[in-house]
Amino acid sequence: MTDIAIVGAAQTPYQRCRDDANFAEMIYEVTCGALADAGLGISDIDNFITVSNDFWDGRTISSMAVQDACGSSFEGGRNVSTVEGDGTFGLLYGMMRILSGAYQTTLVVVHCKGSEGNMRQITNGMFDYIYTRPLGIEAIGAAALQARRYMDSYNITEEDFAHVSVKNRGNALRNPHAQLAAEMTVEEVMASKPIASPLKLHDLSPISDGAAAVILAHRNVADKLGRKPVWVKGIAHCSEAHFLGDRDLAEAPALRDASRRAYQMAGIKKPFAEIDVVELYDAFSYMEPLWLEELGFCPRGKGGELARLGATAFDGPVPVNPSGGVLSAHAVLVAGLARVIEAALQVRGEAGERQVEGPVEFALAHGINGPCGQSHCVVILGE
Amino acid sequence: MTTSPEEHIIYDGRIKMPYTWAAGKTSSYFLTQLRDYGRLWGTRCPDCAMVYMPPRKNCPRCVVTDTTWVELPPRGVLETFTVVHFSEPSLQPMEPPYIYGIVRLDGADTGLTHLVSEIEPNRLRSGMRMEAAFKKLEQRRGEITDLLYFRPEGGGRQ
Numbered sequence: 051m052t053d054i055a056i057v058g059a060a061q062t063p064y065q066r067c068r069d070d071a072n073f074a075e076m077i078y079e080v081t082c083g084a085l086a087d088a089g090l091g092i093s094d095i096d097n098f099i100t101v102s103n104d105f106w107d108g109r110t111i112s113s114m115a116v117q118d119a120c121g122s123s124f125e126g127g128r129n130v131s132t133v134e135g136d137g138t139f140g141l142l143y144g145m146m147r148i149l150s151g152a153y154q155t156t157l158v159v160v161h162c163k164g165s166e167g168n169m170r171q172i173t174n175g176m177f178d179y180i181y182t183r184p185l186g187i188e189a190i191g192a193a194a195l196q197a198r199r200y201m202d203s204y205n206i207t208e209e210d211f212a213h214v215s216v217k218n219r220g221n222a223l224r225n226p227h228a229q230l231a232a233e234m235t236v237e238e239v240m241a242s243k244p245i246a247s248p249l250k251l252h253d254l255s256p257i258s259d260g261a262a263a264v265i266l267a268h269r270n271v272a273d274k275l276g277r278k279p280v281w282v283k284g285i286a287h288c289s290e291a292h293f294l295g296d297r298d299l300a301e302a303p304a305l306r307d308a309s310r311r312a313y314q315m316a317g318i319k320k321p322f323a324e325i326d327v328v329e330l331y332d333a334f335s336y337m338e339p340l341w342l343e344e345l346g347f348c349p350r351g352k353g354g355e356l357a358r359l360g361a362t363a364f365d366g367p368v369p370v371n372p373s374g375g376v377l378s379a380h381a382v383l384v385a386g387l388a389r390v391i392e393a394a395l396q397v398r399g400e401a402g403e404r405q406v407e408g409p410v411e412f413a414l415a416h417g418i419n420g421p422c423g424q425s426h427c428v429v430i431l432g433e
Numbered sequence: 434m435t436t437s438p439e440e441h442i443i444y445d446g447r448i449k450m451p452y453t454w455a456a457g458k459t460s461s462y463f464l465t466q467l468r469d470y471g472r473l474w475g476t477r478c479p480d481c482a483m484v485y486m487p488p489r490k491n492c493p494r495c496v497v498t499d500t501t502w503v504e505l506p507p508r509g510v511l512e513t514f515t516v517v518h519f520s521e522p523s524l525q526p527m528e529p530p531y532i533y534g535i536v537r538l539d540g541a542d543t544g545l546t547h548l549v550s551e552i553e554p555n556r557l558r559s560g561m562r563m564e565a566a567f568k569k570l571e572q573r574r575g576e577i578t579d580l581l582y583f584r585p586e587g588g589g590r591q
Binding site for chain 1: 441443446448452454456460464485486487493512513514515516517518519521523524525526533534535537543544545546547548554559560576577578
């Protein structure tokens with residue numbers, strides 16, 4: 051349990067190309083949305099975190115280019131600090147700044163327009179320039195190496211992964227923000243265009259534009275605000291080695307560690323029994339079962355069975371990605387904070403058509419950054 | 434005030450940013466040995482005995498710096514692979530379909546990500562033995578691509 055609550059949130063709809071708005075205009079959209087959701091004015095915010103990536107924005111110090119839009123640049127220069135990485139890392143940093151004692155409220159904003167750069171060149175740029183980048187490998191090729199390693203280690207099949215795409219794209223039909231929503235069959239996923247074996251087109255998340263914002267408040271003020279607070283019950287962030295070959299890609303020890311730390315803070319002992327809904331970062335279909343194994347929802351190597359047997363279905367015992375997940379909308383960096391927002395809506399009981407059945411005592415949100423999930427942030431939310 | 438029809442202007446730009454990256458002492462030794470002799474060197478940690486490929490100045494686990502050089506044979510095991518089908522000519526070293534793999538050289542504890550060739554994609558299996566193919570001496574430039582690719586041990590086929 052922490053002393054920090056989410057008291058406001060907003061996200062844009064996700065689209066392949068938002069040519070009607072620039073980065074700052076998207077940030078303004080979610081800033082206004084989050085303030086309205088919280089019932090607060092801009093002068094109620096005393097700390098700002100902007101999350102962005104210079105390569106995607108095509109400029110240096112991209113994080114400082116959205117200050118006007120999020121309201122941090124006037125009133126004598128309100129405090130602003132920045133993060134490059136997933137939106138969940140911005141959430142954690144925002145919490146830490148409140149817990150320093152210096153601030154009461156924090157607005158965390160994140161944006162990305164995948165449509166405006168070259169996704170493959172940009173993600174090639176995350177690798178080291180001597181040994182890996184000259185090979186031309188990028189996010190999809192690296193993920194394919196991980197998917198193959200995971201399959202071969204535990205006899206998991208491409209069909210197991212296809213069930214995840216079918217589930218999540220189907221769930222997206224209930225989410226007005228989703229970009230890709232469809233009733234699909236496992237056969238359609240299996241027959242989709244080969245991209246990088248074993249991954250096919252429908253195993254991949256789309257390229258998206260979007261933005262999201264969350265307002266955090268300290269316990270001292272959270273209870274006095276109009277909006278019912280959603281408490282951060284546990285949170286942890288861990289990362290692993292830089293070189294792909296240093297890791298056993300069939301495992302994600304950083305996620306294992308982050309989840310155990312977050313569970314301990316929240317007092318969770320049996321995640322499958324105690325967590326009511328999960329929103330995780332499924333940039334590729336194979337990631338959902340792999341991440342669920344490391345989150346302790348099933349034994350190692352059994353992740354492939356979860357979607358196939360319906361355990362993670364919208365009406366199953368632990369709904370996973372009832373929003374449609376990242377497979378249905380993938381504004382990079384934004385997608386982790388979107389998972390937090392979706393989890394918060396589930397705790398509030400305000401997820402609309404995608405609200406899962408029954409009370410939500412604990413909701414888990416998860417963000418990643420780096421190739422093959424190099425770093426992970428796990429967030430446990432509750433009432 | 435005059436009016437204009439609504440239009441979304443898209444501004445075309447390009448950033449071209451040259452860099453000269455220092456490889457550092459450890460990688461410089463690795464790259465010159467690769468260029469001049471076609472040899473592959475890893476580093477061994479004096480504390481945990483882990484052998485790293487690519488080599489590191491310090492052991493990332495123990496964070497000690499007195500690592501020692503270990504020559505590794507140009508052979509090892511394919512840990513995972515992918516056949517790339519999509520096309521990105523600005524980036525890719527050859528026309529797709531082509532193959533990436535992670536090969537753990539004999540005696541190393543970590544794998545090297547690289548290209549795989551001289552094999553039909555449907556014959557690829559994790560765990561198969563691979564050997565390194567190098568560029569000819571006069572074509573080597575002190576780059577990781579002086580190691581051309583890995584192929585099945587004992588010679589592959591085109």
